[in-house]
Amino acid sequence: TKFLDGLRAEGRYRVFAEVERHAGSFPKATRYDADGAQEVTVWCSNDYLGMGQEPAVMDACKDAVDRWGTGAGGTRNISGTVRSHVLLEKELAGLHGKEAALVFGSGYIANDAALGALGTVLKDVTYFSDEENHASMIAGMRQRGTKKVIFRHNDVAHLEELLRASAAANPNGARIVAFESVYSMSGTIAPIQEICDVSKKYGAITYLDEVHAVGMYGHHGAGVAERDDCMHEVDIIQGTLGKAFGCIGGYVSGSAEVVDCIRSKAPGFIFTTSMPPHVAAAAAASIRFLRGEQGVLRRRVFHSNVAKLKSLMRAAGLPLMEGESHITPLFIGDAVLCKQASDLLLKRFQIYVQPINYPTVDVGTERLRITVSPVHTNEHMATLITALLQVWEELGLPLRPPVFDTEGYPEVEAAEWLPNSAMWRDASPHHKLATEAVDAGPGRAH
Numbered sequence: 001t002k003f004l005d006g007l008r009a010e011g012r013y014r015v016f017a018e019v020e021r022h023a024g025s026f027p028k029a030t031r032y033d034a035d036g037a038q039e040v041t042v043w044c045s046n047d048y049l050g051m052g053q054e055p056a057v058m059d060a061c062k063d064a065v066d067r068w069g070t071g072a073g074g075t076r077n078i079s080g081t082v083r084s085h086v087l088l089e090k091e092l093a094g095l096h097g098k099e100a101a102l103v104f105g106s107g108y109i110a111n112d113a114a115l116g117a118l119g120t121v122l123k124d125v126t127y128f129s130d131e132e133n134h135a136s137m138i139a140g141m142r143q144r145g146t147k148k149v150i151f152r153h154n155d156v157a158h159l160e161e162l163l164r165a166s167a168a169a170n171p172n173g174a175r176i177v178a179f180e181s182v183y184s185m186s187g188t189i190a191p192i193q194e195i196c197d198v199s200k201k202y203g204a205i206t207y208l209d210e211v212h213a214v215g216m217y218g219h220h221g222a223g224v225a226e227r228d229d230c231m232h233e234v235d236i237i238q239g240t241l242g243k244a245f246g247c248i249g250g251y252v253s254g255s256a257e258v259v260d261c262i263r264s265k266a267p268g269f270i271f272t273t274s275m276p277p278h279v280a281a282a283a284a285a286s287i288r289f290l291r292g293e294q295g296v297l298r299r300r301v302f303h304s305n306v307a308k309l310k311s312l313m314r315a316a317g318l319p320l321m322e323g324e325s326h327i328t329p330l331f332i333g334d335a336v337l338c339k340q341a342s343d344l345l346l347k348r349f350q351i352y353v354q355p356i357n358y359p360t361v362d363v364g365t366e367r368l369r370i371t372v373s374p375v376h377t378n379e380h381m382a383t384l385i386t387a388l389l390q391v392w393e394e395l396g397l398p399l400r401p402p403v404f405d406t407e408g409y410p411e412v413e414a415a416e417w418l419p420n421s422a423m424w425r426d427a428s429p430h431h432k433l434a435t436e437a438v439d440a441g442p443g444r445a446h
Contacts, residue, residue: 011336012357019352023053026375031352040350041380043370048216048326049298050375051246051286060285064278072274076263080274088280091287092251095214095222096237100259103251103275104268107211107240108136110250113268114238115140115178115207121261122174126166128159128204130179132186135359137178137209153183156194163202175204181224182212185361185369187323192225196233207236215244216299216326221290241279245286249275301374302326305381309372312385317399318392321367329356329367330388332397338366341391349387 007013019029019042027042051057064084074080085103092101104110111134119125120143127141127148141148149166151159159177166175177199179190192208199206210223218226223239225231236258241249252262263269289295306326313320313330321329332338338355345351356369372381392399 011334011339017346017352017354021052023058026050026053027373027380029352031346031350038350040346040352041383042352043372043376043384044352044354045371045373046212046243047246048244048371048373049246049290049302050373051215051244051290054246054286054289056289057246057282057286061278061282064281068277070278071276074274075270075272076274077270082274082277082280084277084280084284085274088284088287089251091284092239093253095220095287095291096226096239096253097222097231098237098253098259099256101251101253102259102263102269103241103249103280105249105272105275107238107242107250108139109268109272110238110240110252111136111209112140113266114236114252114262115176116143116268117262117266118176118205118207118258119143119146121265122176124170124173126170126173126175128162128166128175128177130154130190132183132188133178133180134184134209134211137180141178154188154190156191156198159195160198160201163198163204167202175199175202176207177204178207178209180209180211181217182210182325182327184212184327185329185356185367186321187325187327187329189224189323189325192228193230193233196230200233205235206233207238208234209238211238211240211243211250212325212327214239215286215290215295216302219296221287221295221299241283241286245283245290247279247283247286249279249283298374302372305372305374305376308378309370309376309381309384311405312381313388314403314405316385316389317402318385318388319398319400326371328370328372330370332366332368333364335363335366337395337397338368340395341368341397344391344394345387349383349390351384351387 004013018032019040021029029040029042030037031040068082072080072082089101089103093099104113115137119141125146127146129137129141129148129150130153131150132153149162151162163175177195179195181190181192196206208225210225213223215221217224220226222231225234225237236252236254238252239250241247252259303326306328309328310320319331321331332341335357338357342353342355345353353368353370355366357366361367
């Protein structure tokens, strides 16, 4: 059709890579295409901490199948509430310090259903939405009879300006401020405490999406709000089980009354078969693992690897889109070139990085979104940087002047992880110079 032809011409037609992950050896996977099968290294998974292959999680899943079978058997209201759902919701409520939690089939459904339910239960609702909010949040705020106002990304002053105007024009209306903690495509982090402060000033409910933060931030893995010691300030926290927890599903947590309202009103919860009990059991096991000391260690390794990879990218002159979170995007700015870069990485170097194009990001801001994990090794990183540099050279993509960290590397000394492979050193004189400067150590490259 003309629609599909247009997507192909613009470089935005989405091709799904068929991969089969290897439990116990991730990030390795087998990719299948018309030419057969080949081993690849995955660099774009949202299984951020490798919990999808954690033995404790896999064992909980397999044990639950043996005990309860494969399906829940119905909606939550009609025979589909099983013991593992109840235990999982208690685990999630405890994780976020809330009275209750409610589990959905996915993070998308959780946002769509919860925000939509709030818009129908409350009267005369105005949503205040960060301009970079996820599509699922936008979908949930499209309720008949409600209003939506967009505030500039992470701009607390603009949010207050809008709240003040709303309160003056409609003092008895309900207001909901919806935002994310970690924005998945830019890597920016919200000023949660400041947003909560200004929201409370105008009587607004705060709704925080922690999808790209749960498991990875905070002492117990509850997210950025826990890390920033303001979890108690947020009215409703939404999260996912499908990223750092390595399973599938979404949830909301909050006061018992608010969660009960969502449970009783949201079509996305009421009219769908409930989560399989073995998935709920696996998710609960993953949460318990990451709340404990093993989780603390895994997060430490994860954030160390993030810092390592970003340092390598800066030293190589790659166009890293800077942010304080773990998100690691490389700017390309053209849909066709972005797809070509992804294809070259996969076919020539067996490195799988999915291109990110419109509508996920704005036209002209296309990028490769790379995700590192605790199970990516130093050699994986060296191979990735080498491949990226060769792809950049072949496609004529611009590099930046190398930037070398001056404050040292967290957790490990540079000598423990810097790439020393011959192909990195010999890629070009520029790349060789960058590597030798980083080899000299932090602060000795200027």
